[in-house]
Amino acid sequence: MQLGDFQQLIRGMYHEKDVARGIDGTFMWLMEEVGELAAALREGTLEEQRGEFADVLAWLTTIANVAGVDLTEAIQEKYGSGCPGCGRMACDCDDAEKP
């Protein structure tokens, strides 16, 4: 699936509600999902983990929609030509450094 198509799918599904709720309120939902992902990673099944990854990605995408950020452009710009730290396609940044 194209990331851009997913962003459009989520826009069609939730944009009206997202805009009404605003970024702050929508961010709270993202945080709740991040907590659920942490719990699933600690003690969930792979199926539960898959669901929580999907939810975090959906809430991140929905906030990007409200903020007017195209996620495809964002990742291409930052990661498309290599690690933002060292510039290589296989990162060789020092382990203590990001990332």
Place this chain on the structure above:
Amino acid sequence: MQLGDFQQLIRGMYHEKDVARGIDGTFMWLMEEVGELAAALREGTLEEQRGEFADVLAWLTTIANVAGVDLTEAIQEKYGSGCPGCGRMACDCDDAEKP
């Protein structure tokens, strides 16, 4: 960009480090990036916001790689045929409910 291609790109860039660090340590980096995204949404430029969205997506993806979760399958399964709450392509869940 295909989401699967991005997941492969991030795998090639960081997988060895991610596996060495493990899910717990990698999750800490995700949290740091989520904090930076919150700051950028509050007072950053659109360009800064774009960079932070990319970083959160990259760290989420890298954790999915360590956990063995295919993000494309995950979102298709959960959102591909409609809102997980109400089943519609344009969500009509009650506003008080998720999502």
